[in-house]
Amino acid sequence: MTNRVFSGAQPSGNMHLGNYLGAFRNWVRLQDDYECLYCVVDLHAIxxxxxxxxxxHQIxxxxxxYMAAGVDPARSILFNQSQVPAHSELAWIFNCVARLGWLNRMTQFKDxxxxxxxxxxxxxxIYPNLMAADIxxxxxxxxxVxxxxxxxxxxxxDIAQKFNHDFGADLFPEVEPIIQDEGARVMSLRDGSKKMSKSDPSDYSRINLNDDADTIAQKIRKARTDSELIPETxxxxxxxxEATNLIGIYAALADMERTAVCADFAGKDFASFKAALTDLAVAKLAPVTEEMTRLMNDPAEIDAVLRKGAERAQxxxxxxxxxxRAAVGLLG
Structure with a gap:
């Protein structure tokens, strides 16, 4: 069986540093070892x-x-979900396979x-059933994940196993997770206990991928920290x-271990550390922002990529x- 990866992100609000470090950068690396499908999950957004x-605009x-971060439409299949109607069709079938009790346990709906x-x-x-269909x-x-x-x-x-059992078909595989590094979890710049999010009302809680250098500098300068010095370990x-979050962001951007970051900055205050973090963030993100801007100025190019990707996905x-359909007993 082909080792195939599926992943996607919702087009709701600005894409930010958390998306880049927590997902996009890893997607780029996975292209070397897997057949990859990367989807703009617009049906989830609505x-x-x-x-x-x-x-x-957000799609x-x-x-x-995705493309500015390094997802290559020639190597991976890049498309938006709504252009492949089979996502919705399979989601409906899964609505009839999944049990209410399973959905009642989903904590994200409650949140x-x-x-x-x-x-x-x-x-x-019921969107977890659509997510199962996507995969x-x-x-x-x-x-x-x-x-x-x-x-x-x-x-x-669970849905795959129940479908296979109910219809006597060895059709769906048991999907395996690729666990993200702890360092890939980026927290809010205003509250280190909360994940960096597009939905946070404060734009200062996140670094958006379309922020310019001055905006990045201002957001890092205003990021919440504490008065203690950076420790040796x-x-x-x-x-x-908050201190842990900023050290983690630096480590992730620099492809370093947190231990090495602490050793490099041990005994320094966060004012000097923030200056170094700003330089690093601008250096890493400026090419992404520049390419995003170029692409957004040519929407026909984006639409053509998505259309071709949807054809390949279909x-x-x-x-x-x-x-x-044959397993369920549906015609055609």
Whole structure:
């Protein structure tokens, strides 16, 4: 069986440093060892209200961010989800395979819906079934996941097993996780206990991939830290969430261990460290921002890449959906 990776990100809000370090950069590396499909998951985005014109822009911006980070449409299949209708078809079949009890255990729905659970869209509740369809539609064998996505991958495995059992078909593989490094989890610049997020109301909580050098410098300068000096080893960062986060960002951008970063800056204050972090972040992100800007100025190029990617994805999905329909008993 082909070792095949599927992954994607929602086109809702600006892509940021957390997306780059936690996902995109790893996707680029996976292209060397796997057949990769990278998807702009626009159907997931509309589980909450999106302004239509804004969504169109965000889909293109997400694709531009993938490519600017190094995802190569010639080596990987890059497309947006809604252009391959089989995602929706398989999701509906999985809606009829998954059990309510499984979805009731999904913690992300509780987090996203909050106190207004009764007013949340049905799509927000059942979107883990769509996520399972995204992966299994291509018989993906591996999915890169962070700690907060492990539960959804377990659900994908449950759905695959139940489908195979219910219909007596050895059709879907048992998907394996590719676990992200701890250093890939980037936290908010304003609150080290929260993950860096597009949905945070403060733009100073994140570094966006389309921020210019001056904006990056200002955000790092204003990032929350503490008054203590940088310790000789990461052990000295215990209980210092914001300090840990900035050290981790530097380590990830520089491809260093946190131990080495602490050794290099031991005894220094965060004012001098932030200056070094700013120089590093600008050097690493400026080429990404520049390429994103170039691509966004030529939306026809982005649309052509997505259209070609969707054609390639559909070609992979079609025979698998034929197997699914035959197993279920659906015609054609």
């Amino acid at each position: 589980t909450v209200w999106q302004e239509p014109a804004g969504l169109t 293109r911006e997400a694709a531009a961010a 996203k819906a909050g106190k207004n659970r009764e007013k949340a869209s049905v799509g927000l509740y 299994l539609l291509y018989k993906a064998t591996h999915v890169p 962070g700690e907060d996505q492990k539960q959804h991958l377990e659900l994908t495995r 990461p052990d000295g960062l215990t209980g210092r969430a 070609a992979l999905a079609a025979p698998i959906m034929a197997e699914v």
